[in-house]
Amino acid sequence: MLRNRLALVLVTALAPAVWGTTYLVTTELLPPGRPLLAAVIRCLPAGLLLIALTRRLPQGSWWWRSLILGALNIGVFQALLFIAAYRLPGGIAATVGAVQPLVTAGLSALVLGDRLTLRTVLAGIAGVAGVSLLVLRADAELDAVGVVAALGGAVVMAAGIVLSKRWASPAPMLATTGWQLTAGGLLLVPVTLLTEGAPPSHYSLANVLGYTYLCLIGAAVTYVLWFRGLRALPPTSVSFLALLSPVVATLLGWLALGQDLSPLQALGALVVLGSLLAAQIQRPRTAPESAPGAGPTAAPRPVRENA
Known part of the structure; x- marks a missing residue:
């Protein structure tokens, strides 16, 4: 049982790890100043592809549920992320945005x-501290609109995670993911x-390769893994995995772009990883004592435990 859960956590963690490559792909392969275009090309074709593969459309309440989930997980989140990125330093x-796991838990x-x-x-709290050590700079300047957008993005993502858990779709995971990507796009x-x-009007070969990677790997594959993990794991545990993105982005900046990696940043990465591990640990569940006269087949009511 523990091995199965560990495997599921590791597979789900691939999604935010891949999302951490977005900065490198965007700066090296995509046209400058077009983050929302990248989000559209990343999500909309991926959603349509998954719908074409499954040949399944939403039914009943899942028409409006898919729209809401697509807005929270994809559309509104990406728009707020865009505003925050343009008005705030990345750190x-x-x-x-690292407060998102705390919001999800609440x-x-x-x-x-x-x-x-x-x-x-x-x-x-450790996750926020670790990310700040990893990416925050002393000369960074605050912008009220940017901070509100970043906080709004964290709240929107948390709401999408929780509602995705509450609204368990009866459709295959590929179809459910396709609906959300299409709606958000x-x-x-x-x-x-x-x-x-x-x-x-013109795209270079590098642009095409970058957009193809973001669409097929950065959306179609990763969101299926993300929502699959969310269906089986506690939402708070999954939300902590999103903190892997800045860790991967920083490591790639160091390895591929020659950016500096200070000892303080390395400490921040370790703190983030420690918070991830702590969030995945579940306290063992103990069965309550049987009531007098209860037979051996009496089963305790399941208790929902969140990491």
């Missing part, structure tokens, strides 16, 4: 009835046209 945006307690433990709170189209204008 501040990442540090503010929403899980309110909406799902999950238990909010002291270990989760401390792990969340469609919501981003008008925002992209209003803020960035028409797409470029």
Whole structure:
């Protein structure tokens, strides 16, 4: 059982690890100043591809549920991320966004009835501290709108995680993921046209390779893994895995772009990894004592435990 859970956690962790490569791909392969266009090309074709593969459309309430989940997990989240990225230094945006696991834990307690433990709170605080050590710079300047957008992105992502757990789709995972990617991508189209204008008329081979990677690997594959993990694991445990993205982005900047990696940043990465591990540890569940006269087949009611 523990081996199965560990394997599921590791596979789910591949998603935010791959998302951590987005910065490198964007700076090295994509046209500059087009982050929302990249989000649209990343999500919309991937969603349509998954729908074409499964040949399954939403039914009943899943038409509006897919729209809401697609907005929270993809569309609105990407738009807020775009605003925060443009108005804040990357270190501040990442540090503010790192509160997302704490927000997820709180929403899980309110909406799902999950238990909010002291270990989760401390792990969340450690995660924010670790990300700040990893990416925050002393000369970074605050911007009120950017900070609100970054906080809004964290809240929106947390709400998407919790609602994705609450609304368990009866459809195959590929289809459910395709619905959300398509809905989120469609919501981003008008925002992209209003803020960035028409797409470029010419794309280089590097641009095509970058967009293809983000679409097939960075969306179609990773979101399936992400939602699959969310279906089987506690939402708070999954939310902590998102902290892997700034760790991977920093390591790739050091390895591939020759950026400096200070001892303080290395300490931050270790703190983040420690918070991830702490969030995945579940306290063993003990069966309550049998009531007098209860037969051997009497089963205890399942208790929902959140890391």
